[in-house]
Amino acid sequence: MLSIQHITKRYRAQPVLRGIALDVAPGEFISLLGPSGCGKTTLLRILCGIESPDTGSLTLRGEDITAWPAARRRFGVVFQSYALFPNLSAAQNVAFGLQDLPRAQRAERVAEMLALVGLGDQGHKVPSQLSGGQQQRVALARALAPRPELLLLDEPLSALDAQVRGGLQAEIRRLQQQLGITTVMVTHDQDEALSMADRVVVMHEGRIEQQGTPQQLYARPETRFVAGFVGRMNLLPARVVAANRVEVGHTRLHCDTQAFRTGSTLLLGLRPEAVQLHRADTPPAGATDNRVRARLLEAQFHGPTALLRLHCDSLQATLDAHWPTGVDARLPDWLHGELLLDLPAPALHTLPLPESTRRAA
Numbered sequence: 242m243l244s245i246q247h248i249t250k251r252y253r254a255q256p257v258l259r260g261i262a263l264d265v266a267p268g269e270f271i272s273l274l275g276p277s278g279c280g281k282t283t284l285l286r287i288l289c290g291i292e293s294p295d296t297g298s299l300t301l302r303g304e305d306i307t308a309w310p311a312a313r314r315r316f317g318v319v320f321q322s323y324a325l326f327p328n329l330s331a332a333q334n335v336a337f338g339l340q341d342l343p344r345a346q347r348a349e350r351v352a353e354m355l356a357l358v359g360l361g362d363q364g365h366k367v368p369s370q371l372s373g374g375q376q377q378r379v380a381l382a383r384a385l386a387p388r389p390e391l392l393l394l395d396e397p398l399s400a401l402d403a404q405v406r407g408g409l410q411a412e413i414r415r416l417q418q419q420l421g422i423t424t425v426m427v428t429h430d431q432d433e434a435l436s437m438a439d440r441v442v443v444m445h446e447g448r449i450e451q452q453g454t455p456q457q458l459y460a461r462p463e464t465r466f467v468a469g470f471v472g473r474m475n476l477l478p479a480r481v482v483a484a485n486r487v488e489v490g491h492t493r494l495h496c497d498t499q500a501f502r503t504g505s506t507l508l509l510g511l512r513p514e515a516v517q518l519h520r521a522d523t524p525p526a527g528a529t530d531n532r533v534r535a536r537l538l539e540a541q542f543h544g545p546t547a548l549l550r551l552h553c554d555s556l557q558a559t560l561d562a563h564w565p566t567g568v569d570a571r572l573p574d575w576l577h578g579e580l581l582l583d584l585p586a587p588a589l590h591t592l593p594l595p596e597s598t599r600r601a602a
């Protein structure tokens with residue numbers, strides 16, 4: 242439906258977008274995810290039509306819209322700051338983009354939209370009489386009221402507290418699916434991107450680093466940046482010593498090394514939830530591949546799980562692991578003794594070293 246072709250943008254000499262290409266399918270929810278300064282807001286502003294690219298083009302259902310001003314695109318936009326007219330009621334704010342409709346139809350549509358966002362009885366209030374979450378619902382109703390072809394969301398929830406935010410994430414997703422509206426949302430919050438989007442596009446320094454479903458990105462990060470930015474990942478420098486065998490510190494581990502030649506260096510990634518802990522005095526029976534000794538350095542309580550920092554002499558590394566805290570929210574005493582860690586081969590990701598590190602090596 243929307244095709245973004247080789248978009249570049251510089252501010253003065255500084256390149257901010259370095260060749261962005263992306264196709265968005267009808268009804269799809271895309272999240273642009275990346276750290277501050279990676280260019281995601283600039284890309285969204287180019288989609289809105291309030292910024293123009295230096296090179297590249299945008300097509301909407303085959304039609305080139307690159308030179309169209311924002312008003313002609315008629316996309317629905319919600320910004321981080323609620324951007325409502327403070328002296329207009331919620332209903333008047335929603336009616337703002339409906340000037341073309343006859344009065345009766347306009348009132349009907351406003352009532353429908355306010356009901357859709359759960360504010361059917363709040364239309365008379367001005368923004369200062371509404372909570373932050375309610376104001377953002379009004380902004381959403383206003384953006385959706387003219388039935389736009391594309392909904393653009395720029396960090397719409399980042400000014401809200403965690404609880405309101407979680408509720409609205411689910412609600413926006415429900416609405417988006419109910420209306421089938423094609424949506425592009427900018428966020429720097431990986432949880433938000435993973436939980437809401439059909440496809441997450443990870444941006445880094447003005448480029449698309451990787452894109453895929455939330456599950457693909459989490460299960461198969463392709464670069465160190467994505468591995469570190471989407472979820473938590475232990476990263477260990479390693480060297481391929483034979484097919485499917487790597488050396489980390491003083492120890493050798495099994496993992497899939499298909500993409501690497503023997504002798505090459507790489508990073509081994511392992512999610513904290515994939516680390517299996519056992520007590521060393523009663524080791525489990527069975528295969529002992531990828532089993533190393535470790536000791537607990539510290540534990541951080543996070544409610545349903547504790548994050549354990551473990552030191553492993555043979556790997557010459559410190560690893561993070563998750564421990565489910567259970568109903569009594571306590572760690573068993575044996576975790577403070579000698580431990581064995583199983584690092585399952587299928588959970589070990591092999592990642593290329595970043596360019597700069599490779600040169601130094």
Ligand SMILES: Nc1ncnc2c1ncn2[C@@H]1O[C@H](COP(=O)(O)OP(=O)(O)OP(=O)(O)O)[C@@H](O)[C@H]1O
Nearest residue numbers: 252253257275276277278279280281282283284429
């Ligand atoms: N109008 C502008 N003039 C000059 N530089 C700009 C302008 N807008 C953005 N930049 C610069 O471009 C880079 C990318 O900004 P952008 O807002 O797109 O990043 P972002 O990924 O959305 O970050 P954030 O999450 O902090 O908004 C930044 O270095 C920023 O300082």
